[in-house]
Each structure stands twice: as C-alpha cells, then as structure tokens.
Amino acid sequence: MSARKPYVRKMSKTSWFLTHARFKSYMLHEVSSVFVALYMWLLIDGLFRLAKGPEAWEAWLSFIKHPLVVILSLIAFAFFIIHTTSWFKAVPQAMRIQTGEHFVDGKLIVGGHYVALGIFSLFVLILAGVA
Amino acid sequence: MARSAKAVPWFLFAAGGTITAFVLPVMLFVTNIAPPLGLFGEALSWETMYGFVSNWLVKLVLFGIIGFGLWHAAHRLRVCAHDFGIRADTAVAYVVYGLAGIGTLATIWALLSI
Numbered sequence: 070m071s072a073r074k075p076y077v078r079k080m081s082k083t084s085w086f087l088t089h090a091r092f093k094s095y096m097l098h099e100v101s102s103v104f105v106a107l108y109m110w111l112l113i114d115g116l117f118r119l120a121k122g123p124e125a126w127e128a129w130l131s132f133i134k135h136p137l138v139v140i141l142s143l144i145a146f147a148f149f150i151i152h153t154t155s156w157f158k159a160v161p162q163a164m165r166i167q168t169g170e171h172f173v174d175g176k177l178i179v180g181g182h183y184v185a186l187g188i189f190s191l192f193v194l195i196l197a198g199v200a
Numbered sequence: 201m202a203r204s205a206k207a208v209p210w211f212l213f214a215a216g217g218t219i220t221a222f223v224l225p226v227m228l229f230v231t232n233i234a235p236p237l238g239l240f241g242e243a244l245s246w247e248t249m250y251g252f253v254s255n256w257l258v259k260l261v262l263f264g265i266i267g268f269g270l271w272h273a274a275h276r277l278r279v280c281a282h283d284f285g286i287r288a289d290t291a292v293a294y295v296v297y298g299l300a301g302i303g304t305l306a307t308i309w310a311l312l313s314i
Contacts, residue, residue, distance in 0.1 A: 082285030102276030109269045116310035123246040142232035149224045156221040190226035197230045197243045
C-alpha cells in the first residue's frame with residue numbers, strides 16, 4: 070500500500086461549472102443542444118403530419134400554440150440566440166484568413182457573419198410574409 | 201501517422217453548428233413564435249406548406265438543416281452528459297448518435313412521402 074497522500078481538490082461532478090462565470094457561460098451554450106435536438110424532432114414530426122394531410126397538419130399547428138409549447142419555444146429561442154452568438158464568437162479562432170502577410174481582423178469575420186445572419190433572417194421573414 | 205475517427209463527428213458537429221447558428225433563430229420564430237401571435241397564417245396553411253416542401257430544392261435544404269442539426273446536437277449532448285457527471289461515455293455515445301441516425305432516416309422517410 071502506498072504511503073502517498075496526494076491532495077485531491079474536492080470538486081462536484083455535477084455542479085462544478087457553477088464555480089466560475091466562464092464555466093457557466095460554457096454550460097449555457099452546451100445546454101442549447103437539448104433544445105436544438107428537441108426542435109429537430111418537432112420538425113420531423115411536423116413533416117410526417119404534413120405528409121399525412123391537412124387534418125394532421127392542423128393538429129401540429131395547434132400543438133405549437135399550446136401554452137406550454139409556447140413557453141418552451143421562447144426558452145428555446147433564447148438558447149438559439151446563445152448558440153448563435155457563442156458560435157460566431159469562436160469563428161475567428163477556427164477560421165484564420167490570411168491576406169498577404171497579415172491575418173484578417175477577427176472582428177471583421179464576426180461582423181460579416183452577423184451581416185449574413187441579418188440578410189438571411191430578413192429573407193426568410195419576407196418569404197414567410199409574402200407567401 | 202495515427203488515424204482517428206474523431207474527424208467524422210467533428211465535421212458533423214462543426215457543419216451543424218454553423219448551419220444551426222444561421223438558420224434556427226429565424227426558423228423557430230416562423231414555426232413556433234409567429235403562429236401564436238397570429239403572424240404568417242397563410243404561409244403556414246397546409247396547402248402552402250405542402251406545395252413549398254414538395255419542391256426538391258426545399259426538401260434538400262430541410263434535410264441539410266435537420267440532418268446536420270441532429271448530429272450537431274448529438275455530439276454536444278454527449279459532451280453535456282460528461283459535464284453533468286455521467287461517465288459512461290460509450291453508452292451515451294451509442295444513445296445520442298443512435299438517435300441522430302434514426303432521426304436522419306426518419307427525415308428522409310418523411311420528406312420522400314411529401
């Protein structure tokens with residue numbers, strides 16, 4: 070048996086991220102995946118109902134309007150915004166663009182992403198409004 | 201050189217993360233937030249939606265969004281499980297990637313029946 074008694078810092082396996090603001094924001098964007106997964110399955114269900122016919126589709130639409138689903142949707146919307154902003158924030162680290170001897174400023178890359186997000190979102194909203 | 205299978209989930213995670221970052225906020229607004237507010241009523245009627253999704257390009261785009269979204273979420277959920285103290289990584293991996301696989305097949309099935 071070893072005589073060593075190494076110091077092991079006590080750290081909770083389930084709530085360690087509450088000890089630091091940076092860990093909290095990390096967990097916040099990781100948890101967004103729960104809502105992404107739920108939304109994907111809601112969309113799959115919607116596609117099946119769309120295929121089935123108008124009545125099934127109407128049932129899906131009334132499910133969307135259920136107060137509990139509306140509350141969950143609002144929470145999901147907040148998490149999607151957290152996902153988008155945290156993802157864009159990490160882009161300059163993952164994508165380094167070199168022009169000549171210099172690298173393009175990270176702020177420019179992130180800014181470009183937000184401009185693209187704005188144009189795309191506007192396009193979808195206009196498409197949904199015109200249809 | 202050592203070979204690793206990590207490139208596959210990482211590609212799906214990164215591609216899915218980018219696609220969802222651009223698409224999901226406005227998509228969720230149109231499908232889930234606007235209807236209770238009474239917006240886009242015409243656009244979400246069965247006739248309009250069925251006609252819209254019948255287009256092959258729309259089907260391909262929807263498959264891309266849902267497929268990549270599922271695999272992105274699966275990879276993150278696997279990491280999440282570890283972060284919340286669940287250390288059975290192999291079992292977790294089978295569950296999350298398995299569900300993403302089933303979801304991908306279900307998406308293809310649903311889209312082909314429209």
